[in-house]
Amino acid sequence: EDQVTQSPEALRLQEGESSSLNCSYTVSGLRGLFWYRQDPGKGPEFLFTLYSAGEEKEKERLKATLTKKESFLHITAPKPEDSATYLCAVQAVDNFNKFYFGSGTKLNVKP
Amino acid sequence: DTAVSQTPKYLVTQMGNDKSIKCEQNLGHDTMYWYKQDSKKFLKIMFSYNNKELIINETVPNRFSPKSPDKAHLNLHINSLELGDSAVYFCASSQDPGTSGLHNEQFFGPGTRLTVL
Numbered sequence: 001e002d003q004v005t006q007s008p009e010a011l012r013l014q015e016g017e018s019s020s021l022n023c024s025y026t027v028s029g030l031r032g033l034f035w036y037r038q039d040p041g042k043g044p045e046f047l048f049t050l051y052s053a054g055e056e057k058e059k060e061r062l063k064a065t066l067t068k069k070e071s072f073l074h075i076t077a078p079k080p081e082d083s084a085t086y087l088c089a090v091q092a093v094d095n096f097n098k099f100y101f102g103s104g105t106k107l108n109v110k111p
Numbered sequence: 112d113t114a115v116s117q118t119p120k121y122l123v124t125q126m127g128n129d130k131s132i133k134c135e136q137n138l139g140h141d142t143m144y145w146y147k148q149d150s151k152k153f154l155k156i157m158f159s160y161n162n163k164e165l166i167i168n169e170t171v172p173n174r175f176s177p178k179s180p181d182k183a184h185l186n187l188h189i190n191s192l193e194l195g196d197s198a199v200y201f202c203a204s205s206q207d208p209g210t211s212g213l214h215n216e217q218f219f220g221p222g223t224r225l226t227v228l
Contacts, residue, residue, distance in 0.1 A: 041222075043203075043220050045219070046216045098159070099144075099156065101153065103153045104153075
């Protein structure tokens with residue numbers, strides 16, 4: 001069965017302390033892996049899409065990487081405004097209209 | 112210039128009532144979705160429509176009935192509300208990858224927080 005597991009559930013960092021979030025997935029043929037950011041009381045906001053192992057995407061302090069079994073979201077020198085829940089989702093080649101989401105990592109960056 | 116909008120933002124109602132949530136997207140996307148997010152932040156897909164046609168219908172009680180009058184709108188009607196229906200409901204849309212190539216990331220609305228008392 002297709003599924004997505006994110007770890008850790010919660011992460012507390014000091015401002016400037018770099019770290020990584022993990023998204024492990026099992027899918028019958030990966031079409032795409034998506035990262036979203038969700039702020040409290042708001043809908044998920046799209047960050048990145050990765051399509052093949054070895055691919056990397058960057059945006060400001062965030063960098064997403066992909067292997068055949070997992071994806072990492074690296075956060076370099078985070079700031080308090082990076083605090084949010086980060087969600088990972090996968091999409092299978094045989095059903096591109098269905099997205100499987102993980103339960104997210106809640107990141108708290110303290111000044 | 113909101114991309115995906117939902118109304119209402121908050122909905123508080125009694126058990127047994129019937130309620131509707133509306134969603135509209137102005138992105139020109141072909142596919143729209145309803146998700147339920149529980150208290151643990153887990154987003155679970157409920158329904159998906161592509162050009163007004165139902166293409167995904169997960170294991171959802173038949174008290175939930177989606178309706179898509181056109182490809183820019185997807186509404187969710189819930190009959191006989193139960194306590195367990197309390198959650199945040201998100202609408203989303205995406206482009207059909209057949210017309211846009213690879214890119215069909217989803218864009219989400221702001222959510223509707225439903226509380227059943």
